[in-house]
Amino acid sequence: MEKHLRIELIIERMAHKRACRVLETAGMTGYTVLPAMAGYGNSKRWNRDTDLSASGDMVVIISIGDEEKVRPVMDEIGNLLGAHIGVVTVTEVEVLRPSRF
Amino acid sequence: MDVALSTLLSPIILFFALGMVAALLRSQMSVPEAIAKGMAIYLMMAIGLKGGVEMSKNPLTTDVLLVLLAGIILSFLIPLIAFVFLRLSTKLDRVDAAATAAHYGSISIVTFVAATEAVRLSGLDSSGHLVAVAALMETPAIITALFLASRGGSTRTKPVAGSEQGELVREVFLNASIVVLVGALAIGWIAGEEGTASVQPFFVDLFQGVLCLFLLDMGLSAGRGLRQGWRQLSFATVGFGIYMPLISSLIAASFAFVLGMPAGDAALLITLTASASYIAVPAAMRLALPEAKPSIYLTLSLGVTFPFNVTIGIPIYIYLALLITGQG
Numbered sequence: 001m002e003k004h005l006r007i008e009l010i011i012e013r014m015a016h017k018r019a020c021r022v023l024e025t026a027g028m029t030g031y032t033v034l035p036a037m038a039g040y041g042n043s044k045r046w047n048r049d050t051d052l053s054a055s056g057d058m059v060v061i062i063s064i065g066d067e068e069k070v071r072p073v074m075d076e077i078g079n080l081l082g083a084h085i086g087v088v089t090v091t092e093v094e095v096l097r098p099s100r101f
Numbered sequence: 102m103d104v105a106l107s108t109l110l111s112p113i114i115l116f117f118a119l120g121m122v123a124a125l126l127r128s129q130m131s132v133p134e135a136i137a138k139g140m141a142i143y144l145m146m147a148i149g150l151k152g153g154v155e156m157s158k159n160p161l162t163t164d165v166l167l168v169l170l171a172g173i174i175l176s177f178l179i180p181l182i183a184f185v186f187l188r189l190s191t192k193l194d195r196v197d198a199a200a201t202a203a204h205y206g207s208i209s210i211v212t213f214v215a216a217t218e219a220v221r222l223s224g225l226d227s228s229g230h231l232v233a234v235a236a237l238m239e240t241p242a243i244i245t246a247l248f249l250a251s252r253g254g255s256t257r258t259k260p261v262a263g264s265e266q267g268e269l270v271r272e273v274f275l276n277a278s279i280v281v282l283v284g285a286l287a288i289g290w291i292a293g294e295e296g297t298a299s300v301q302p303f304f305v306d307l308f309q310g311v312l313c314l315f316l317l318d319m320g321l322s323a324g325r326g327l328r329q330g331w332r333q334l335s336f337a338t339v340g341f342g343i344y345m346p347l348i349s350s351l352i353a354a355s356f357a358f359v360l361g362m363p364a365g366d367a368a369l370l371i372t373l374t375a376s377a378s379y380i381a382v383p384a385a386m387r388l389a390l391p392e393a394k395p396s397i398y399l400t401l402s403l404g405v406t407f408p409f410n411v412t413i414g415i416p417i418y419i420y421l422a423l424l425i426t427g428q429g
Contacts, residue, residue, distance in 0.1 A: 012387060014384060014387035014388055015261075015263075015387065015388075015391065017263070017265075017268070018261060018262065018263030018264055018265075019263055020263070021263040021265065022262050022263040025263075042396070043332060043333075044329055044330060044332070044333065044396055045329045046329060047325060047329075048134065052137065052138070052141060052319070052322060052379065052380050052403075053379060053380040053381070053383045053384045053399075054384070055383040055384040055386075055387045055395065055399070056383070056395055056399060076262040076263070077262070079259070079261065079262040080261060080262040080263055082261075083261045083391040083392060084261070084387075084391045085391075085395075
């Protein structure tokens with residue numbers, strides 16, 4: 001098993017295509033987008049079924065890569081989160097098939 | 102008074118009130134998200150088709166074109182007025198005020214659908230081209246808001262990462278409500294009454310029932326939005342959510358009076374101008390002005406102005422239309 005970095009980005013749905021473009025441009029080999037159901041932040045609860053425009057919905061984007069690719073991605077994600085609602089974390093993970101990343 | 106009572110006591114409004122009360126009392130009742138979105142598309146298709154069929158019966162006259170132009174002018178103009186009131190009466194900064202103003206210049210298609218039913222219940226006729234006015238009024242307000250926000254200078258030193266040329270234009274001009282509404286209007290216009298006869302049972306007979314279910318869901322959404330977001334709104338901001346539709350309605354009434362519009366059409370133009378968007382504009386604002394706080398503009402338009410318009414506003418706008426046409 002080999003160590004890689006796992007990006008977990010929770011971001012507003014309207015900005016998720018921008019985040020995906022950042023990941024693709026940086027050469028990340030894959031990512032997965034998941035819907036978020038509900039949450040709490042900035043003193044406000046939110047539910048995905050409150051807003052018919054779905055502009056308030058949040059999604060979770062997960063991507064795994066080696067440090068060389070992930071570090072530049074984080075600079076761009078930092079820029080993205082300067083404008084859009086979201087949080088990002090990076091954790092070390094062990095992967096079974098490193099050639100996939 | 103009869104108009105106001107018949108509107109307030111119609112099943113549509115009562116279901117909306119039920120949803121809103123249920124959400125405020127923290128009921129677990131909910132309409133599945135996919136069904137709510139499907140119903141929104143159904144309603145826009147139905148109202149677009151109906152408008153298109155009505156338009157196919159009459160030629161496109163100068164009077165109709167003037168009403169379409171009036172709608173565009175109102176959508177450009179109202180955000181300017183809303184912005185001034187927001188900056189004078191609330192503590193919202195330039196970007197939040199511009200984003201909020203955009204919602205009040207654009208329209209709420211659900212309020213329009215509810216008003217169409219209220220106009221019909223009042224025994225008034227309305228023309229199909231008002232649907233085209235609704236579609237035309239969706240976007241100019243966004244352009245005004247971007248102009249207002251940019252006048253203060255952008256705080257961004259470089260473009261947002263991952264942003265792409267044309268994404269905002271796609272969101273503004275090709276969002277689901279515009280595509281469905283304009284598309285259905287064109288199909289109704291091309292096919293005419295005879296051509297659409299086979300789909301009438303689906304789009305006409307079921308319309309009232311689906312509208313009741315949809316407004317129940319809208320009541321739930323509005324109630325939840327208000328419950329979750331009311332702390333973000335100051336007293337002055339909530340006040341704006343109630344007086345701004347009334348100001349807009351007076352401006353639209355003066356346009357309708359000058360154009361000599363019939364009462365039913367005038368009521369719908371007034372309602373469109375007084376309504377605030379909560380579908381197309383919030384999505385566009387998240388791309389164009391991401392610094393603006395959705396907890397302010399969305400809570401205000403969905404949690405304050407929408408319930409006000411659907412319950413109290415529409416009867417006022419119909420009465421205003423009757424007054425300017427000498428029937429009040």
